[in-house]
Amino acid sequence: MAYTASDFAVADDIRVAETLPAAAFRERDFLALELATLFPRSWQLVPDAASVDPGSDPRSIAELCSARGARLPFSLLGRPLFLQRGWDDAALRCFSNACTHAWYPLVAGPSRGPTLVCGQHGRKFDCAGRFVAHAGFSGLPDFPRDCDHLREFEVASWHQLTFVRDPSAGAGPALDDILTELAASTSALPLATLRRSRAVAESREVAGNWKQHVWNYMDRYHVGFIHRAPGGLADACDMSSYQTELSDHAALQWVYARRPEDGFDPALLPERFRDPAGRRVFALWWLLFPNLALNFYPWGLSINVFEPIPERPDTTLFRWYHLILDDSLHARREDSWLISQVDAEDLDAMAQVRRSLREPHLPRGRFAALEETGPHWFHRQIYRAVFEST
Ligand code: FES
């Protein structure tokens, strides 16, 4: 289906802007358009094994790929890829995990060596993704072509997190530029000491389009309703202090805790988060556009990815795991920070919205001018990324 930009336009002025239409949340073709436009232009977090199998090797991806020649397959947005540490240099690279001969998967599991040999007909590649040799192909005219080498993705990392980006989308902002504000807000946290939790990790399909989940994540307005039960998130936070800070590629939401013991030691955050009245920051909830949430709590970091599943616009692959700074604080994450309770409330709400999306004649929504700056930002970013940057 050919989409017309004007049917999806989200105005810059929140007072007149309409939400994206329901079609953007339920149509396969719109999801395919997102996967062809905004996702290749974005840095995507390489899934940690923890988010696939909590009992797996607890080392980070960077550690698993630290030895020369080490390689690790993974799947991202439904695409088979693998990370490869150089043999002649120490660079970490990422390639399509499909042989350039007849597309057999090249890497089946973690492995290591100077040469990669395809299991189907024996084509050989080096650790830089270059075609090396293939019996039966010597003397062929115009061979090897550029496309006989492996297709390479960009790779960048921040602390223990490894990101990749599809180069076919052309040049885009460097990961460091996207993370500038986030890095500044967390610069006093001992992030080098983050340890992966072996117990807390999950990867599962949840109801609802991936954008429903990010919209909800950016929506502080629902906190006072969906999370309002006694002992809920709305009670744990001083909602009057809630802040939403928006920039081009990232957004920060933060709020003071009701109880000082649920907040960050002020020495661990920049001066601008300090409260003369002594309140302490409950959490820094960072969204990296389009679909990665990095949630910093006094106990550590909760990583949430809302990954679209190709051809299934009404379902999202929700991947999450924890990196721990303080074990004793992490042990009381459910009592103080209500992690599971809030997730369950959000997932139930999104399942209900998915049911509503079956109604074919849903109007476009509008935004509350003060309370919904986060959702407006997200809808506008989607519109711009899909329609204005092509
Ligand atoms: S598919 Fe790899 S050598 Fe044929």
Ligand SMILES: [Fe+2]
């Ligand atoms: Fe929520």
